Each structure stands twice: as structure tokens, then as C-alpha cells.
Amino acid sequence: MESNVHLDLSDEEEEITAETVLKTLQTAWQNERLAPEILPHHNDMVECMLGQIQHMERNINKLAKTDLRASIHKMELNRIKFVICNYLKTRLNKIEKYCIHILNEERLRLETSTNYLTPSEYKYAQDYLLNIENHIKSVILNKVPSNMQALEMNKIAEYPNLQTHVFLKANEMVNGVVLEDLTGEDEEIDLEEGSQHILQYKPIADLVKNGKVQLV
Amino acid sequence: MENTSYLSIQDILVTNEKVPCKFLHDLPKMGFLDPSATEEDLKAGTHLDIPLWLAESLYSRRPPLISVELPKIYKESYREILGADACTVDMHKLGKYFYEMGCYVAKHDIKGEVSATLMNTFRQRFRMLLSASVSNDSISSMQPLSESERVQAAAAATTERALAMWLQRGESPLTAANMVANHRKRKRAEMEML
Amino acid sequence: MFAEKVIELLKESERNPDTIDQFNDDKIRQILEEMDLLFKMNMNDANATTENRSLWTTVQVRHSALERNKRCLLAYLCSRMNKIKTLRWEFGSILPADIRELLSDEEYEWFSKYSTNLASYMRSLGQDIGYSGIDLTENLKPPKSLYIEVLCVLDYGKLELEDGDVIMLKKNSRHFLPTSECQTLIRQGVLKQIT
Amino acid sequence: MDPCEIEFIGENRIISIIPNFTYDKIYLICGEFGPFRAGLPLNVPLWLAMMLKQKQKCRIVPPDWMDIDVLENIKEEEKRSRFFTKMPNEHYMVEAKLILGAAAEDVPNSSEIKTIIKDIWDIRMSKLRTSMDALMKSGGGYGRLDHLTMMEINSVKPLLPAAMDNLLRIQMKTKKTAPTSSLNTSSFSQSGTSQHT
Numbered sequence: 001m002e003s004n005v006h007l008d009l010s011d012e013e014e015e016i017t018a019e020t021v022l023k024t025l026q027t028a029w030q031n032e033r034l035a036p037e038i039l040p041h042h043n044d045m046v047e048c049m050l051g052q053i054q055h056m057e058r059n060i061n062k063l064a065k066t067d068l069r070a071s072i073h074k075m076e077l078n079r080i081k082f083v084i085c086n087y088l089k090t091r092l093n094k095i096e097k098y099c100i101h102i103l104n105e106e107r108l109r110l111e112t113s114t115n116y117l118t119p120s121e122y123k124y125a126q127d128y129l130l131n132i133e134n135h136i137k138s139v140i141l142n143k144v145p146s147n148m149q150a151l152e153m154n155k156i157a158e159y160p161n162l163q164t165h166v167f168l169k170a171n172e173m174v175n176g177v178v179l180e181d182l183t184g185e186d187e188e189i190d191l192e193e194g195s196q197h198i199l200q201y202k203p204i205a206d207l208v209k210n211g212k213v214q215l216v
Numbered sequence: 217m218e219n220t221s222y223l224s225i226q227d228i229l230v231t232n233e234k235v236p237c238k239f240l241h242d243l244p245k246m247g248f249l250d251p252s253a254t255e256e257d258l259k260a261g262t263h264l265d266i267p268l269w270l271a272e273s274l275y276s277r278r279p280p281l282i283s284v285e286l287p288k289i290y291k292e293s294y295r296e297i298l299g300a301d302a303c304t305v306d307m308h309k310l311g312k313y314f315y316e317m318g319c320y321v322a323k324h325d326i327k328g329e330v331s332a333t334l335m336n337t338f339r340q341r342f343r344m345l346l347s348a349s350v351s352n353d354s355i356s357s358m359q360p361l362s363e364s365e366r367v368q369a370a371a372a373a374t375t376e377r378a379l380a381m382w383l384q385r386g387e388s389p390l391t392a393a394n395m396v397a398n399h400r401k402r403k404r405a406e407m408e409m410l
Numbered sequence: 411m412f413a414e415k416v417i418e419l420l421k422e423s424e425r426n427p428d429t430i431d432q433f434n435d436d437k438i439r440q441i442l443e444e445m446d447l448l449f450k451m452n453m454n455d456a457n458a459t460t461e462n463r464s465l466w467t468t469v470q471v472r473h474s475a476l477e478r479n480k481r482c483l484l485a486y487l488c489s490r491m492n493k494i495k496t497l498r499w500e501f502g503s504i505l506p507a508d509i510r511e512l513l514s515d516e517e518y519e520w521f522s523k524y525s526t527n528l529a530s531y532m533r534s535l536g537q538d539i540g541y542s543g544i545d546l547t548e549n550l551k552p553p554k555s556l557y558i559e560v561l562c563v564l565d566y567g568k569l570e571l572e573d574g575d576v577i578m579l580k581k582n583s584r585h586f587l588p589t590s591e592c593q594t595l596i597r598q599g600v601l602k603q604i605t
Numbered sequence: 606m607d608p609c610e611i612e613f614i615g616e617n618r619i620i621s622i623i624p625n626f627t628y629d630k631i632y633l634i635c636g637e638f639g640p641f642r643a644g645l646p647l648n649v650p651l652w653l654a655m656m657l658k659q660k661q662k663c664r665i666v667p668p669d670w671m672d673i674d675v676l677e678n679i680k681e682e683e684k685r686s687r688f689f690t691k692m693p694n695e696h697y698m699v700e701a702k703l704i705l706g707a708a709a710e711d712v713p714n715s716s717e718i719k720t721i722i723k724d725i726w727d728i729r730m731s732k733l734r735t736s737m738d739a740l741m742k743s744g745g746g747y748g749r750l751d752h753l754t755m756m757e758i759n760s761v762k763p764l765l766p767a768a769m770d771n772l773l774r775i776q777m778k779t780k781k782t783a784p785t786s787s788l789n790t791s792s793f794s795q796s797g798t799s800q801h802t
Contacts, residue, residue, distance in 0.1 A: 018634045019634065019635055019636050022634055022635055026614075026617075030614070033606060034606075046536075047536060047538060047539055049634075050535075050536040050539060050541055050544075051539050052634050054539070054540070054541070056634065065573075068626075068628070068660070068662070069628070069631055071556055071656070072631060072633070072653060072656065073631075073633070074556055075553065075556060075652070075653075075656055076633050076634060076635065076653075078549070078553035078556070078589075078590060079552070079553055079613070079652065080634065081544075081549045082549045082551070082552055082553055082613070084544070084549075085544065085546050085548065085549040085550070086549070086550075088535070088544070088546055089546045092531070092546070096495070120531055120534040120535070121531075123531075124527060124528075124531040127527045128524070128527060131520060131523045131524060131527065132488075132491065135487070135491065135516060135517075135519075135520045136484060136487060136488075138516055139438075139487060139514070139516050139517075140480075140483050140484060140487060143442050144442065144445055144476075144480060144483075145445055145446060145448075145449035145476065146449075147449070147476075148445065148449075148476055148477075148480050155222045156222055156223055156484060156488070158221050158223070159221075161219070161770070163770070163773060163777075164766060164770050165765075165766040165769040165770055165773075166766065167750070167758050167762075167766075179746065179747055181746065182773075182776050182777065182780055187747070189747070194751075195749065195751055196749070196750045196751050196752075196753060196758075197747070197748065197749050197750065198747065198748045198749075198750060198765065198766065198769070199746075199747045199748075200746075200773075216755050216758055222481060222484075222485075223481075223484060223485045223488045223489075224485070225420050225423075225424055225485050225489055228417070228420060228481065228482055228485055229417075229420070229421070229424075232417050241464070241467060242464055243464075243467055243468055243471065244462065244464055244465050244467075244468050245451075245455070245465075245468050246468060246471060249411070266411075267411070267413075269413075269474075269478055270412065270471075270474060270475075270478075273471075273474035274471065274474075277467075277470065281467060281471075315771065315775060318775070318779070319774070319775060319778040319779055322778070322779035323779075330779065331775070331776070331779035331780060334775045334779065335772060335775055335776065338768070338771060338772060338775065339741050339742055339745065339772070342737075342738060342741040342742075342768055343738050345764065345768070346734055346737065346738060346764075349764060364771075368763075368764060368767055368768070371763050371764065371767070372763070372764040375759075375760060375761075375762060375763070375764070376760075378607060378608055379608055379756075379759075379760050381608075382608035382609065382612070382702075383702065389603040389605045390551060390558070390589075390593055390596045390597070390603045391596065391597075391603070392596065392597060392598070392599040392602075393499070393500035393501075393597040393598070393599075394428055394496075394500065395428060395429065395430070395493075395496050395497060395500045395501075396500050396501060396597065396598060396599045397599065398428040398429045399429055399430075399508075399509060400599060402426075402429055403508065551609065552609055552610055552612070552613035555656075555659070
């Protein structure tokens with residue numbers, strides 16, 4: 001069974017193995033699970049894996065049901081499906097929870113094509129918010145006194161806590177991460193390759209997104 | 217400690233707690249706020265315990281309509297006890313929302329010492345959370361913990377239990393979803409009562 | 411005191427965080443009445459503030475109470491929406507009748523719309539490469555074995571498996587089934603895994 | 606995360622087995638494995654090893670570190686050191702639990718080994734509690750945790766990060782000089798009374 005795949009990466013077409021795609025997806029899943037905010041999507045990885053699954057499932061059907069190899073492949077596919085489902089579901093939970101905030105930010109990001117959501121996720125978020133608005137209006141806001149009827153989006157919006165503390169492992173040497181201290185004495189630390197830390201998410205958010213650190 | 221977002225029920229319950237206040241101006245037709253008063257208007261100079269949300273709102277007017285006094289758990293005498301050994305204080309009785317309420321009233325402390333008291337108390341009492349998380353007693357029987365400490369201890373205990381279960385047995389079986397199981401339980405209980 | 415009823419409402423719904431209670435129509439109506447009353451008093455007093463300046467303060471205090479009531483009502487409604495979302499993920503798109511009864515008509519409509527939106531999102535997954543969608547309510551736990559032994563808890567009826575076999579799920583019957591095909595029924599409480 | 610999810614991640618580790626069957630190479634998405642030759646060791650992911658073991662298709666080759674002498678050394682080192690020592694790998698507990706659970710007969714001295722690993726785990730867990738308390742007392746803003754494995758880190762969630770979050774929140778909320786209030790501060794304004802606002 002062929003396990004090399006073609007994946008468009010910017011202009012040049014680069015060949016990367018399915019194995020690499022799977023590893024990337026697993027890392028993306030782990031980070032998404034552990035980061036307070038929504039991270040840029042990895043739709044290309046997801047679709048690539050789905051393609052692999054499809055391809056593999058067709059091949060499994062050619063094997064006898066009792067064939068040991070069939071069970072091994074099925075088990076692997078179930079493992080990958082778990083990662084994909086859990087990854088997408090984790091994102092959906094964040095999209096629902098921080099809906100107003102994420103949509104506001106996403107509108108700005110769309111202008112520069114640096115969107116974090118897939119088109120499907122974006123549409124889902126919009127419909128989700130519209131449903132909430134309609135429900136709140138029909139049950140409460142239309143029935144309260146006239147000066148109370150405004151739906152104050154900025155008030156009901158929830159925001160991810162970027163100051164929350166997370167555990168991370170450095171994938172490579174990172175110099176000069178600034179830990180803010182409220183007393184005004186900021187501290188600067190270096191993250192050596194392989195070292196592990198617990199610190200605020202905010203100063204290392206970009207490092208998670210560019211892969212220099214990994215949340216654990 | 218939960219967040220203080222607009223929709224947070226936790227924060228709504230915290231701000232429902234009463235704080236002692238002194239009214240600085242007459243408030244026409246608000247006499248009913250004082251259960252002991254018989255007049256229609258609330259007079260300047262009245263001392264009254266009112267919910268925190270109302271106090272915050274009256275205090276934020278320009279000029280402020282009230283002055284807020286520190287609830288006794290944040291006053292000097294308790295600060296000394298907390299400073300000596302915070303673990304001896306029964307927060308369930310004395311400060312159900314000790315930290316959350318403290319964050320709101322700290323600005324009314326002229327000496328500015330409430331902040332340090334909150335932090336030191338939390339640092340000292342952290343070991344109570346550590347031991348509560350591995351204790352076999354149910355969290356609700358742990359009287360001395362404040363409301364948010366209980367939530368944290370319960371969450372830590374859940375982690376401990378999951379880990380202990382993982383270490384003990386092989387596979388964790390697939391189970392019914394939480395709400396499904398709870399609704400079924402509730403229905404059974406209701407049936408038995410009939 | 412102001413805004414006390416609404417606190418009763420919230421405390422009530424906090425008491426059972428893992429189940430959903432009957433939508434409290436009656437209490438909501440009482441709170442709306444309280445708000446209406448506060449508003450009318452404010453309208454009267456606001457018009458009289460030209461003669462009595464200090465009435466203005468009273469108006470502001472009542473206004474705070476109105477804001478408080480509004481905040482609490484919205485919090486109640488939103489916490490219920492969160493529970494209703496959980497119902498969708500755990501029971502599926504069709505609610506058992508006894509659960510359905512706990513929702514108001516508007517809430518049931520919200521449930522249906524939420525469910526439809528979720529379904530169309532899940533259908534869109536992988537569409538570009540010829541998938542007919544992915545059900546995200548499945549594969550919730552890391553897979554351990556391809557087949558498991560299950561006990562049927564109630565009379566469910568026929569279940570058609572992917573390979574075309576049809577089995578009868580009767581109360582107390584035992585089966586050896588592909589994990590991927592019975593996990594939803596386990597979550598819905600129809601089947602129980604035997605360990 | 607749930608322990609079984611950490612286990613899931615750990616199951617991607619490669620270990621050695623000796624199959625009792627013969628097969629060609631198998632091309633999985635996570636890589637190619639085989640060929641399988643009865644009686645000859647080869648490397649496979651831990652999850653596959655467990656699956657084959659369940660079907661009685663292989664013996665597990667115990668990892669090098671699953672050895673009484675090696676483990677006794679680690680245990681002594683762990684007792685002596687104030688810090689966490691480096692474990693044989695970052696999923697040692699997952700490997701130990703799975704292999705000793707399903708293939709104890711493949712590991713010489715398996716019951717002694719089980720006991721030593723449990724001892725090491727316990728020493729580390731109690732060290733972890735002490736260091737959490739120390740971290741909170743010393744400030745509670747930042748901590749370094751080299752050599753802790755993922756399962757160990759997971760065991761202090763959400764307690765430790767939540768406690769650190771709390772400290773920070775108290776600090777932020779009470780350090781503000783201006784008494785700004787976020788509660789119900791909107792002013793009364795509506796059509797009928799707008800002349801007063």
C-alpha cells in the first residue's frame with residue numbers, strides 16, 4: 001500500500017510522507033487540547049489523513065475479514081480517527097465558548113488571509129451565534145422593559161484566559177522569554193532544548209504556533 | 217476560583233453576598249432596604265449590610281453614594297490570625313467566598329493590606345488542597361475549605377481517582393455519557409419515591 | 411431586597427449541575443414583572459426629578475437593580491443552553507420524551523437549530539475529498555480493541571452492522587460487537603460494556 | 606487529559622517483539638514494519654505489540670531498562686537527589702503498565718520489577734507534592750520541571766496551574782490603583798429620560 005502523499009505547501013510541491021503528516025497532526029491535536037485559545041487550523045493535514053484513511057479502508061475491504069493484517073490496519077485507522085475527531089471537537093468547543101471573540105478576531109484575520117478557522121468552522125460559528133442571539137431575544141430581551149432590550153455583545157462575550165499557566169517542553173533552544181511580573185520586575189528566561197517549564201501561556205503563545213515549543 | 221465574566225453564575229453568587237456599608241446621601245423611597253427602618257426614605261448616615269453588586273454600583277457613582285466597610289474576616293484582627301496560620305481558619309463558616317470577595321473589597325482597604333493577606337492565605341492553604349485531593353473523605357465534608365477551594369480540591373481529587381484507576385486496572389470500559397447516566401439515576405430516584 | 415427571585419432561580423439550576431431541570435417559566439414571569447414594576451417607578455420618578463433632584467439617585471439605584479436582573483436572566487438562559495448542547499452530544503439529535511419535556515418550546519427550537527447546524531458542519535468534513543462527513547460524537551475514547559462484549563440494558567430493537575448482519579438487541583442479551591459500531595449505543599445507555 | 610489519552614500517546618513508542626508467525630512487511634500510515642519472521646525480533650509500535658500479544662501472536666522483548674539492576678540504580682538516584690532524575694523514557698510508566706500487565710511472563714523477575722517501578726513512581730509523586738508546595742510558597746509564578754514525564758505532569762492538573770492562575774488573578778485584581786468597577790456601571794439612559802443623562 002502506497003503511503004507517500006502529495007501535499008501542496010505554498011508554491012513548491014513538496015513530497016512528505018504520510019508518517020510525517022500523522023506526526024504533525026498528533027502534535028497539533030496535543031497543542032489544541034492544552035492551549036487556552038484556538039490555534040491556526042491544520043485542515044490540510046486533516047484532509048490528507050482522511051484521504052489516507054479512505055484509501056486504506058478500500059484496501060482493507062479486499063482482505064479477508066479474518067486476516068490479521070486487516071485487524072492491524074483497522075486498529076491503526078481507529079487510532080487516527082480518534083485523533084481527528086478529538087482534534088476537531090476540541091476546536092468546536094472553543095469556537096462555541098469564545099464565539100463572539102473568535103468571530104471578531106477572525107474577521108480581521110480574513111482580511112489578511114491569516115485565518116485560524118476553516119471555512120466550515122467559520123460558517124458554524126456564525127450560525128451558532130445567530131441562534132444564540134435569536135434565542136436570547138425571544139425569551140428574555142423582547143420581554144424586558146424597553147431600555148433593557150439591547151444585546152450587549154461585548155458584555156456577554158467570553159475570552160480565553162491567555163494568562164493561564166501551561167506546561168511546555170522546548171523543541172529547540174529559545175532565548176529571552178520575558179515573564180511579566182506585576183511588581184514591575186520582569187524576568188527573562190531561556191528555554192533550552194528538551195527543558196520543561198510551567199509558565200503563563202501569553203509569552204509563549206507564538207512559540208506554540210511556530211512549533212518551537214510543545215505543550216505537555 | 218472562577219472568572220468574573222458577565223455570564224458567570226459563580227460571580228453572580230459571590231456578588232450576592234452582603235457587605236457592611238454606610239450611606240452618605242439621602243435616598244428617597246429606598247427605606248425598604250433597611251428592614252429596621254419605618255420611614256419611606258433612607259437617610260444619610262445609615263449603616264446597612266447590602267449585596268456586593270449593589271454596593272459596587274452605589275460606590276461607583278460620582279460622588280459615591282456609600283462608603284464600604286471591610287467585612288470582619290478582612291480586618292486587622294483576622295489578618296493577624298491568617299498571618300500566623302491560615303490553615304486554622306474555617307473558611308466555610310467565615311469566608312465562603314474569601315478570595316473572590318476579597319478581590320472586590322480590597323480597594324476599600326485604606327492600608328492596602330488585604331491583597332497581601334489574600335495571597336499569603338492562598339499560598340499557606342495550598343497544602344490543605346494537596347491533602348484534600350488525596351483524602352478519602354468526600355469534599356463536602358471538608359468544612360474548613362472555602363467554596364472555590366472545594367471546587368479545586370474536588371477537581372484535583374478527580375484527577376487522583378482517574379490516575380489511581382488507570383494504575384490499578386487495564387482498560388477503562390466505555391460508559392454511558394454523564395447526563396444520560398444522571399438523568400437515568402434521577403428518574404429511578406423519582407420512581408422510588410412514588 | 412432587589413433581584414432576589416432571580417438568585418433563587420440560579421441557585422436552583424446550580425444545585426444539579428449534571429442534569430437539566432424543568433424550564434422555570436413561572437419564576438421567569440415573576441422576575442419580568444419585578445423588572446416591569448421597577449421600570450414604571452423609574453419612569454414616574456424620572457419625570458419628577460426636576461422638582462426633586464435627589465430622586466435622580468433613586469432612579470439610578472433601581473436602574474442597577476434592572477441591570478442585575480437582566481444579567482442574571484441571561485446567565486440562567488445561557489447556562490441552560492450549555493446543558494442543552496450537552497444533551498445533543500450525549501443523547502443525539504432525538505431527545506427521549508421525558509427529557510424533551512424539561513425544555514421550553516423556545517429551547518426545543520434552539521436545540522433543533524443547534525443540532526441542524528452541528529449536523530451540517532459534520533457533514534461538511536472531508537467533503538472536498540469525497541467524504542460524506544464525520545460524526546464527531548463517535549470515537550470519544552482512545553481505541554483499545556476492535557471488538558468488545560456488551561450487555562443490552564433495554565429492549566432496543568434491530569441493529570444493522572456495517573457488514574450487513576442484523577442483530578436483535580433485547581434486554582439482558584449479550585453480544586460481541588465491533589467497538590466502533592456500538593460506542594454510541596453505550597453512551598446513550600442502551601448497551602453496557604462487560605469487563 | 607485523561608490518563609488513557611496519555612497512554613494513547615505513549616503507545617506510539619517503538620518496542621521490540623518476537624513474532625511466532627511469518628508475514629511480509631506491513632505498510633501502516635505511521636510507518637512500515639516487518640517483515641515478520643517467526644522467532645526473529647523486530648520493532649513495532651507499542652499498541653501493535655499489545656494487539657499481537659492479546660492474540661498470542663508474539664512475545665514482548667522487555668526494554669533494556671526493565672531490569673532489576675538498572676531500576677535499583679534509578680531508585681537510589683531518585684531517593685538521593687533533590688531533583689527529578691531522568692527516567693529511561695518519557696512514557697516509562699505507560700510502558701511498564703502495559704507490558705507488565707499483558708506480558709508479565711515475557712519479563713524476567715516481573716513481580717520484583719513491578720514493585721521497584723511502583724516504588725520509583727511513589728518517590729517521584731511525593732517529591733512532586735513537596736515541590737508543588739515549595740513552588741507556591743516561593744512565589745508561584747514560574748517553575749521548571751525537567752525530567753517529569755507526561756503522565757506525572759498530568760497528575761498535577763488542574764491543581765497546580767489553577768492555583769498559579771489564582772495567585773495571579775488575586776494580584777491583578779487587587780493591585781489596580783484606580784477603583785474601577787466592572788459591575789453594573791452603565792448609566793441610566795433611555796428615550797424618555799435622555800435629558801438627564
